[in-house]
Amino acid sequence: MEEMKINGQIFTKQLDVPELIYRIQSLLPVKEAARTCVLSNSWRHTWSTIPNLRFCQYKKRLNNEQMEMYISLIRLTIERYLRDSIPIKSFDLEFNVQDKKWVPPICECVQKVTSESCLKDLYLQLIFAKDLEMTLKVRNLAYLRNLKIHVVRKDTNVLEIYHLPSLQCLDYSDPSTSLCVRKPIAFNIDSLSNMKELVLNFETIDDSIVEIINSKFPFLESLTLDMQQCISGILDITSVSLKSLSLLSDMQIYIQVCAPKLQRFHYTGRDIPGLMFPSVAPDQIKLTFKLGKRIDQ
Known part of the structure; x- marks a missing residue:
């Protein structure tokens, strides 16, 4: 002063x-x-x-020269931080992948960042061209607390998450970009005992995704699911620790929730869902409907 x-x-x-x-x-x-x-x-x-690095692609599409400059900026910045032992606590990357030749260098950059042991927040926004398929691997980050991945794809990708013992929040978004229905993403993950909040935006939810939600997060407290369709007969959510559940869907779904600690349930959609609370009903139930036309019509 x-x-x-x-x-x-x-x-x-x-x-x-x-x-x-x-x-x-x-x-x-x-x-x-x-x-x-x-x-x-x-x-x-x-x-x-x-300690927080953010790289935002200023144009949706970059030509080869611009892409080389963008990747060079990312690579040189990361190398300088690692060389000078400057801690990287948060890494935020936006990347539009239009040609598969750019996949190896950008994966190399992300791999270098994830080798930094003090990384706590990782945010990736990736847009893939139609003919590109990719396996996203996030592994061996002892201090990572928040992981947010936004992927825009037209074909099947694989997400693998292993050995993230401190992870508390996972936000994965994989919205639809076409009229055709795609297969659900292959979602491979080990048990995350510290996970408190999970946000998933999938075009399609199937039994495998529901099984992961019910079995891999033993202390989950908040769950948000945004989906266009559920190909399971009944969306069955079972959790002894869940306190807040939010569901968004444009298709009519049937929901069964076994969560004795549930305090808040919020549903947003076009149709009235089938709701079942076999154990204890939550203190607050909120239903929001998106109408295709005005009520007086």
Whole structure:
């Protein structure tokens, strides 16, 4: 704090705080964060050591030269952080994959980041071209707490999650981009004992996904499912720890929930669902319907 005297009165002026500067710069993409160095001496070099890295693809489609520059920026930044032992706590990457030749270099960049043991938050937004198939692997991150993956695909992909003992929140989105119905993603995962919140946005939910939800997260407290269709006869959710359940669907579904600690249930859809609570009904039930036309028509 710095004291200033104006008209006989003493005021205190708060100087640039490194934590505050880091916080502001961590909300910006790398290039925008670098531009803050002109603000003052306190800002001059902090951008190059912020623990949160964000790479946002500024165009939906990049030509070969632009893509090479984008990947080079990502690769060189990661290499500098690892070389200088600068901690990476959060990594946010947006990437539009239009040609399979770009898959190996971008996977190499992600692999280098995930080798950083203090990584706590990982956010990936990936858009795949029609003829690309890919296996996403997130493994051996002891400190990772939050994992968010947004994938736009037209073909089948595989998601593998193993050895993430500290993971508390998983948010996976795989929305539909076409009129045809796709097969559910292959979702391979080991038991996550610290998982508290799970958000899944799938075009199709089948028995295998339901089995994973019921068996792999023993202490899950919040579950959100956004789906276009459920090919299981009954969507059967069973959990001894679940407190909040939110379901979104455009198709009529039948739901059975066995969750004795459930406090809140929220359903959003076009049709009235079939609801069964064999154990204990939640304290709060909220139904929201999306109408195709006005009620008075």
